[in-house]
Amino acid sequence: MSDDPYQVLGVAKSASVEEIKKAYRKIAKESHPDLHPGDAAAEARFKAAAAAFDLLKDPEKRARFDRGEIDASGEERRRERTYYRDFAEEPGNPYRQGPRYETHGDDADIFAEFLRQQAGHRGGGFGRRDFHARGADAHYALEVPFLEAATGGSMRITLPDGSDLEVKIPKGASDGQTLRLRGKGGPGYGDGGAGDAYVTLSIQPHPVFSRAGDDILMTLPITLDEAVLGAKVEVPTIDGPVKVTIPKGATSGQVLRLRGRGVAAGGRTTGDQRIELKVAMPREVDDDLARFMEEWRKSHGYDPRKGVTA
Template identity: 40%
Template sequence: MRDPYDVLGVSKTADEAEIKRAYRRLAKKLHPDANASDPKAQDKFAELNTAHEILEDKEKRGQYDRGEIDAEGKPRAPDFSGFSGGGPRRGPGGFSGFDGDTIFESFSFGPEGVRRGGPRGGGGFEDVGDLFGFGRQRRSAGGGFAPTPGADMEITLPVSYEEATAGASKRVGLPNGKQIDIKIAPGTREGHRMRLKGQGEASPMGGPSGDAYVSVTYAPHAVFERDGDDLRHSLDVPLPDAVLGAKVRVPTLTGAVELAIPAWTSGGRTFRLRGKGLPTATGGHGDLLVKANIVLPKAQDEELEALMKKLREAAAQD
């Protein structure tokens, strides 16, 4: 996977606002719905979301910059150059083998990298990695070796606000080349994680495959701006409607609804449509906040100008 900075097209000194702007711009450009003819659209969009997930999080960004995780957010294996504990022993006659007990007491080697542990216990498996040159294996309590399962995979699945609200079926590409359809239930929230057992990476030693975990993320929307579980929308209101009042159509995630604009509505006034936002943790929905944006007629109107002059003169006298 490419460098997250290259994916977003930002420098390593970019601040949070610059990263957010770059992500929104590219998300609209690369969204699969806007690139239906591109078979790689889903992969490109997933790569963009992974890069954004790393760089928007200060902790993950720091880990990536220090080389602790890779471009997919996975831990990097540490450098063992110069490692001496539990290594080969040499006696007066030369090489005399590994001090295996010391090695297994100090470290265990797994798909997630190397971790320090205590002395060996009496049961279960112990991951000894590729220590002796014949693949990642696990030592069993009986003294034999069992192949290590394949690595788990994390997949980010972008869904639109409408799909999260009403439910949808989404096609996902898996590491093994399969294409599967995943059903998104109505009311699915961002961060929901699904396990696909045995759909991760294959084991290099013939063991069981790992699992694939699919996490739902919200894709940027062209009409609504997210504010927690609420949505915000700026609605253009013609000047006559703002002065005299009118009923206007407002888009929502479940279809347009009618909103009554009272007479003498000022620009910036916000109307709340309850239950028209995103799914909440309690099973309900947030609200839609509609801000009135007063717009003038497209054509120049001399009578309107004369009226405005009259009002301005009256205001000056007051």
């Protein structure tokens, strides 16, 4: 599998953030371990896509990667290291006049770190014999119900080993947002700390609500008589139903606003709920309604299309 995050996600280097997010979500849905239990190839593809998305969604990391300053894992790129060059002059080095041993890439970094710890401080000869390294980061995808994302909550992820991981969903969580759970990744080596877990959220659609920033949007059907005469009706909100007044003469497309009934995310102004009215005709127009409208049209007819020209 390629180490290039652009190739992993199948996007061009000029791809927008939205294109990158769309590509990642497609791979995550197709290859998530929960959907393919026991499929090592799917799990590897999912993990690679998560790591690539984590790097490319961050403008600063992406720019540094494009300039060659960091590698696909986000680590600083280092020159090739050799045992001879880095350690040949250490006092007490038994291989001081020996041959040159070269290592490359990630193996070189690990080997060099091991030898540094073995060599101890300058002048001290070979000292510590242990090796310490931070654990690997873990990447997961989590589908979150719309209301959980809007109001906050707690969910659990089942891990490949059968254990689970609690994920606290913050109020106002957004689609594609990645949460960092410190110390919830792979175990470290020696005294090295555990890695972190990165959980990318995918917000599920809701049958009634949608979001525009921290505002909640919905369409409310009203009857013909409610539109003409006005009424008080019950309307759902993300925090429970409330009573709303429909004004006399309401029309389709008219928007009512409920102040402070949107998403209340920490550090941001609470959003509103916007209700778009839609006049719904009765399933059948009976004779009484037809006769009434015929008489009403004779004396009150009007042209709502007046002034509308092609």
